[in-house]
Amino acid sequence: MPFLKSVLKQYDLVVDKLELPDGVRERLRHPKRSLIVSIPIEMDNGMINVYKGYRVQHDITLGPSKGGIRYHPNVNLEEVTALAMLMSWKCALMKLPYGGAKGGVCCTPAAMSLKEKERLTRRFTSEIIWAIGPEEDIPAPDMNTNMQTMAWMMDTYSMLKGHTTLGVVTGKPLVLGGSLGREEGTGRGVYYMVEESAKIMGKELKGLRVAIQGFGNVGSTAARLLFEQGSKVIAVSDSNGGIYNRNGIDIENLIQHVNENKAISHYPDVEIITNQDLLTIDCDALIPASVEGQITRYNAGNVKAGVIVEGANGPTTPEADMILSERNVRVIPDILANAGGVVISYFEWVQDLQFYFWKENEIQHRLKEIMAEIFNTVLSMSQKRKIDMRMAAWTLGINRIAEAQKIRGLYP
Known part of the structure; x- marks a missing residue:
């Protein structure tokens, strides 16, 4: 069963037992925003490759959305949507002032050099910059991303905003507010x-x-x-x-x-x-x-x-x-x-x-x-x-x- 279909099936099993108004039930089945971006970068050999990136914000009722960024060849909109929904339930369960989000880029990081991953991360950040921020949506590391990835994201966001913004991502190195x-x-x-x-x-x-x-x-x-x-x-x-x-x-x-x-x-x-x-x-x-x-x-x-x-x-x-x-x-x-x-x-x-x-x-x-x-x-x-x-x-x-x-x- 596709991952999103599985998550929605579990959702229906739960809300069938809850006395939720139909409007609320239907509202929580759908993400608030789904962003798909094109990420062209220059590879080390001079060729231009174009990758597809995603950022889904499922819900922001309780606060800014929160969720990781993954780099993997199987990343797609349905997977990211399902993970964003799970993040909504997770943050609410843990009583955090967050909604759920998730992001990713469809790529094969094991086949990329460090510089290529840096260029990918910086361009991806610039493409989704209007959707993220310490009071809007806070990314974090996930599969095949790490503290260095978050440092690049924070630096790119800060350069484009004109001031250092530590709280735009979490999972950063200690020296950068981790x-x-x-x-x-x-x-x-x-x-x-x-x-x-x-x-x-x-x-x-x-x-x-x-x-x-x-x-x-x-x-x-x-x-x-x-x-x-x-x-x-x-x-x-x-x-x-x-x-x-x-x-x-x-x-x-x-x-x-x-x-x-x-x-x-x-x-x-x-x-x-x-x-x-x-x-x-x-x-x-x-x-x-x-x-x-x-x-x-x-x-x-x-x-x-x-x-x-x-x-x-x-x-x-x-x-x-x-x-x-x-x-x-x-x-x-x-x-x-x-x-x-x-x-x-x-x-x-x-x-x-x-x-x-x-x-x-x-x-x-x-x-x-x-x-x-x-x-x-x-x-x-x-x-x-x-x-x-x-x-x-x-x-x-x-x-x-x-x-x-x-x-x-x-x-x-």
Whole structure:
């Protein structure tokens, strides 16, 4: 099922159980703005290539829109629209003063030089400049973008505006107004959600058997933090496949191996598995942290994990959700599980606007406090209404936006 269709199906499943006026229901099905831009840049060989870029702002009822920028050959308007909608529910669920947005460029960053990516980023920023700003829409890093990408975006925006504007993006280097803890914020949030899930399973982190699909920033950070607490990370994968060791993998050594080899392949003393194999490994906690649509109706019946903590956006389809719910496999939904990144992005934005920066232990304490509070709120609603945690999380997020729309009214 196409990603946007899957997200809209989940939306309909939720709002069917809510008493929303038809106008509000229909209004939230559609993004407020969808921008498609042409991005011509000169390549290192002198040729001119033209790329297609997107920025979708789904909703701005609660505040300026917020969401990442991804560079990937599969980026398209439908994917970006679906991700922007998920960001709306995520920001509302986490009680942040943001709406949801997402952006991206259809390109193959692995085949581009650093200078080509810089030219791409600067031209893309100039094409969407009228739509972004610290009080309008605040981009952040996502798939194949990073602190350097955000530095280029901030610099381009500032040059065109004529003054330095730190708060136009988040996920920046510290020297340019970035926040301590931002780079590992999403992965740390996933770690906190595994910790909370272990409590309700009656288990401790020490000895907890964990499988992680995706070993990028999110997956590797969660793996490292769990490994430091004594969890057994028994399986890990990247885009080329996975590795398995029933006794646990030394994550610190694996991270060093990946830094040197740019992949997990050829890591010693492990069994080679596929990404699909990883999803059905016998474990306590499964963390899908790669891309959407990984757990489907075709493999959900074979999932052996006690809990799934969604590090990626949309890794589980609505059909898979129903199968997992029937099998009593608890799913910590993406809009909660991977919200650590946008929470610390909010911290960074606040610090930039105030020109006052916090200590890292203060940031981590605030993040853990917020994540644990929302987790327990979602869990409580799930238990009270006898619905799964995704349904509870989406209900809380959508209701918050719907209530705000009702109070604000409809202009004109």
